Amino acid sequence: MTRTSTHASTRDATRDSDRNPTGPVGVGIIGAGTISSEYLTHLTSFPDVQVHIIGDLVPEAAAARAAEFDVPASGTAEDVLAHPDVEIVVNLTIPVAHAEVSAAIVAAGKHVWTEKPITTAPADAKALLEAAARAGVRVGGAPDTVLGAGIQTALRTLRDGSIGVPTSALTLFQSPGPESWHPNPAFLFQEGAGPLYDIAPYYATTLVLALGPVVSVSAVGSRAREQRTIGSGPRAGGVFDVTVPTQVAALLRFASGQNATVLLSFDSPHSRTGFVEVYGTEGTLALPDPNVFGGDSALTAYRGDSATPVPASGATTGRGLGVLEMARALRAGVPHRAQGEIAAHVLDVMVAIETAISSNGTIAVSSSFAEVEPMPADFDPGAATL
Ligand SMILES: NC(=O)c1ccc[n+]([C@@H]2O[C@H](COP(=O)([O-])OP(=O)(O)OC[C@H]3O[C@@H](n4cnc5c(N)ncnc54)[C@H](O)[C@@H]3O)[C@@H](O)[C@H]2O)c1
Secondary structure, eight states: OOOSSSSOOOOHHHHHHHHHOOOOOOEEEESTTTTTHHHHHTTTTTTTEEEEEOSSSSSSHHHHHHHHHTSEEEEEEEHHHOTTTEEEEOOOSOHHHHHHHHHHHHHHHHEEOOOOOSSSHHHHHHHHHHHHHHOOEEEEEEGGGGHHHHHHHHHHHHHHHSSSSSEEEEEEESOOOGGGEEEEEEGSSSSTTTTIIIIHHHHHHHHHHOOOEEEEEEEEOOOOOEEEEEOOOTTTOOOOEOOSSSSEEEEEEETTEEEEEEEEOOSSOOOOEEEEEESSEEEEEEOOOTSOOOOOOEETTTTTTOOEEOOOOSSOOTTHHHHHHHHHHHTTTTTOOSHHHHHHHHHHHHHHHHHHHHHEEEEEEEOOOOOOOOOTOOOOOOOOOO
């Protein structure tokens, strides 16, 4: 399948690989909040990357994380950008800060890995990719769970024709919402988050990797409660406003003719998450949870009544895998897999869903991305390859 990208290319392999020819890739982190702990656990254990510094709006938070993970330096975001050994900056700030922080990373001549969503406005994502292309630096975007053994094995299984020609898909994410466990959850119920922007990246990225670019969406959405209460941490009991839909049902149409039904909810009293099925002319593939790195798939023949497990093979390490894959691709001078263009396309899909909800219409999506080969089954994050 040939796809033309309407987003600028984020990379120029010759320029970026010439700049730093050998050795582990230097990494800096901006954002020392909740998820930085998982990233640091893995990034400080991969031999092919080296974390030099952590920065945050609150330098004390960065210092605490640096001490916890034996990172040699900490400070502000500006300190990270000024560090001479940092090649990739990992943006772990909150969604509304992503655009500004990533733009500053590119302006400093560094490659960007950003948590999701890439930005909250498509125009900012487009500007970021264009600025990166001009600067000869890369943009990689979460989620990297989809680079894990579970989803990658499923993608290889879809490619080998096990279900014939894929025709449609169904994904379900239903939960009561994250305010019970996240110590600072208000942002998850406001602009740039909600189940659409916080959760859809996992499901939508999996769907577009499996079925290709989306061309249009329709959707409905609602909000069960106007306010929620923090359930854990020092602010437990605090009340905050919910400003986005917390129940979203969307229909996606893909360029190659397939369609998908996507349910995303923080309003469900019970939890049913990680449900992804792709239906084909010869069978059904049940994929593992796209928000984790492992998990087997299950293959059911057309009209078959029992599923055959498809054991996952590949990396199951955890968040930071995408940064590592991008670091190795940088040294090899080849495209990395979690391309900024894919993250930007997924953002376009999410914005189209939001627009479809508010306008009660069908919204076209015009962006696209280049097809990405699945990861090799023997990708080993623990190997020293550089
Ligand atoms: N928490 C999770 O389980 C989880 C899982 C996957 C992805 N994510 C993503 O990770 C990102 C961060 O989430 P989190 O839960 O760690 O949030 P958080 O609020 O716990 O931490 C964010 C940190 O970024 C800092 N920050 C904000 N703006 C900044 C700026 N302009 N410059 C420097 N520092 C700034 C804050 O001070 C804070 O320490 C979000 O994009 C989220 O979608 C979170």
